[in-house]
Amino acid sequence: MKKAWFTTGELIAVAGLPGTRQGLCDRARREKWERRRLKGRQGRGLEFAFHSLPATVQQALTATHMHDEAAVWTTEPVIANAGGTSLEAWIAVYHQFSPLEREKVIRLVMREGIGHFLTRLDINE
Known part of the structure; x- marks a missing residue:
């Protein structure tokens, strides 16, 4: 892994980490992560320094984060590690997207609305 430092936004809900910035910073402080x-x-x-993160988080980041500028991403689901809330699950899914996929999803929702996005996913209530 080339990336040595990760922002709080990149670490939220990864491999069971807290789903909020405050929760993440509290855990980092308790566990004395290098920051x-x-x-x-x-x-x-x-x-936060990659080497100071818990081993499970390091493994998840290695599996899901870019290895180089060519954007090599995993396709393994991370929902099991997302925590208990829908927001944490969505954050985990979002972090699985490559930067290009994130941009495309955001553009689609902004351009056509969430209703059309859900229709495209064949999600009907």
Whole structure:
């Protein structure tokens, strides 16, 4: 894995981590993950060193994150590790998308609305 630092947004709900920034930062503080301020940003943005994360999180990131600029992604489901809420499950699904897939889904929903998106997925209530 080439990437050595991960933001709180990239770590939310990965491999059973908390589904909120506050929960994630609390756990990082308790477990003494190596952290640093985000470069070039104002505010309190943090990123955490890959090597200081729990082993299960390192494995999940290795399996689901880009290995290089060519965007190699896994197709293994991560819902089992998503936690208990629908939001945590959606976050886990979102993190499985490649950057291009994320952009396409967001553009579709913004352009055509969530109703059309659900119709395309054949989800009817």
